[in-house]
Amino acid sequence: MSRMLASPERFAVAALDALLANIAILDSGGTIIAVNRAWERFAYTQGAADNGLGVNYLAICEATQGEDRAYATDIATDIRAVLAGRAEEGETEYPCDLADGPHYYLARVSGFVQDDERFAVVAHEDITRRKRAELQVHGLNQTLELRVRERSGQLEAQNAELARVGHILEDNNAALIESNLQLAQFAHVASHDLQEPLRIMGTYSDMLRHRYNDVLDSRGQKYLNHMTEQVARARQMVRDVLDYSSVKGQDRSEVLELKTFWNEAVHFLTWPPDARLSCGQLPDVRANPAQIRQLLANLLGNSVKFRADRPLELSLSEVRRAEGMTELVLRDNGIGIGAEYREQVFAMFQRLHSRAAFGARGSGGNGIGLAVCKRIVEEHGGSIWIGEPSSVGGSSGGTAIHFTLPLA
Structure with missing residues (x-):
């Protein structure tokens, strides 16, 4: 048997009491004529003597003083606007200090008409959780905004400092470029100017030997020989300084077959008859031809100059490739370089052995050959270092010079 539908009026009072919001109905003059149970409970918990029926709610609001006056x-x-028909509804959020702490409420005002009279409904909803x-x-947003502002200020300060440092670096780089240019020009001019007095000294020493060799005793001839040797050494040092200063500025690079340059360097050097040379499969590189030619000539020349008292064995091979660079190693079985000198040998005019130790092979050099090699390799974005010696052919010890160059 189906239940007959009941009219809404039957549940109106029960539904009003079931609502959680504190609700009061006001007549057209603002007097409270009805409240729900939530309103009554709230009034009693706040120490009110009654539920407020018959009290003019507008008068209570307008009599409120202190911090709550603006909300009231x-x-x-809103109540006057709804009762006058000027507004459909109104809302006001306000704080309220209760016994269990501060709360927040939302006062909603709406209106309705019955029996030609306008009434207002005032509902106070507890929105403490949401608020x-x-x-x-x-x-949290304020804290975040504050931190963002602080961080932005720090970033602005850091950017300003970076910009300042950048300008300083630009100025320093410009000054360094100018200084290097002036230094290169000075080295070039000074070296050429030094060549002339050295040439004259060499000429006069040759004249002395040619014209007065029979007059000089053994000691005089010894002095003359020393003078000739030192003049030749000075002229070689001047040429070495010119070679070192000329490395900068030679930016022309092209694809090179390293094996061709190896063969060229081997061809133009004088090797002992029992020397054994080997060259592995070498990659093509992008480099300056003149500088690569000088690099290999210096490295191979050192192997010849500083060989040990055994048949010379020499090899050039590729070790690995990484990040657009090839790593090469030149190994020999010569006298070797001590671990404590592996950084020192790349500085200018650093010699580890006396010239007397290489009497039959010429001088031990001026200590600039590896400095030129280092500068050439670094000009190409690579690096050069002395590795651990290992066996070459059937011999052990010697020197292993590693260097990197850009692949073609």
Whole structure:
């Protein structure tokens, strides 16, 4: 048997009492004529003597003083507007200090007409949870904004400092470029100017030997020989300085077959008859031809110059490739370089052995050959170092010079 539908009026009072919001109905003059149970409970918990029926709610709002006056005035304004028909509804959020702490309420005012009279419904809804969450989010946002502003200020300061340092570096780089250019020009001019007095000294020493060799005793001839040797050494040092200063500025690079340059360097050097040379499969590189030619000539020349008292064995091979660079190693079985000198040998005029130790092979050099090699390799974006010696052919010890060059 189906239940007959009941009219809404039957449940009106029960539904009103079931609502959680504190609700009061006001007549056209603002007097409270009905409240729900939530309103009554709230009134009693706040120490009110009654539920407020018959009290003019507008008068209560307008009599409010202190911090709550502005909120009460807003609620009263909404009630008057609804009762006068100027507004459909109004809302006001306000704080309220209760026994268990601060709360937040939303006062909603709406109106209806019955029996040709306008009434107002005032509902106070507890929105403490939502408001606390909003305040927490607002506080977090403020904290975040503050941190963002602080961080932005720090970044601006850092950017300003970076810009300042960048300008300083640009100025320093410009000054360094100018200084290097002037230094190269000075080295070039000074070296050429030094060549002339050295040439004259060499000429006069040759004249002395040619014209007065029979007059000089053994000691005089020894002095003359020393003078000739030192003049030749000075002229070689001048040429070495010119070679070192000329490395900078030679930017022309092209694809080179390293094996061809190896063969060229081997061809133009004088090797002992029992020397054994080997060259592995070498990659093509992008480099300056003149500088690569000088690099290999210096490295191979050192192997010849500083060989040990055994048949010379020499090999050039590729070790690995990485990040657009090839690593090569030149190994020999010569006298070797001590671990404590592996950085020192790449500085200018650093010699580890006396010239007397290489009497039959010429001088031990001026200590600039590996400095030129280092500069050439670094000009091409590579690096050069002395590795651990290992066996070459059937011999052990010697020197292993590693260097990197850009692949073609």
